[in-house]
Amino acid sequence: MIYAADEGTKQPPVAEHDSLAQFTIEQLAKFNGKNGNPAYVAVDSVVYDVTKVKAWKNGEHKRGLKAGNDLSQQILKSPHGKKVLKNLPVVGRLVPTIKADSASAVTPKKEPKLQEAPGEK
DSSP states (O other): OEEGGGGOSSOOOGGGGTTSEEEOHHHHTTOBSOTTOOBEEEETTEEEEOTTOGGGGGGBOGGGOBSSSBOTTGGGGSSSGGGGGGGSEEEEEEOOOOOOOHHHHOOOOOOOOOOOOTTOO
């Protein structure tokens, strides 16, 4: 298991976690600590396992924070900041969701031909 602290006090760049699992935000949402699922959170594209952290019991933390989410902004407002991450297991990295190019997926509709009424020309 890799821990953020293995890289020193500085958080490791995402590139160092390329061999780990990749999670989209939709996949991460399944790791919410509910119904026997592990509790994972993402910060700065790194996914951490908080399952065994008492403060994350049942996938919930103070101030309504919930596992299965990207908490990059919320951790900046926390009293402990990012320093708590160094002791957490790193399980993967958060990657963008790839959506189909909507412009290429659109098929132009053909305009229906108007029929002339009898006697019109």
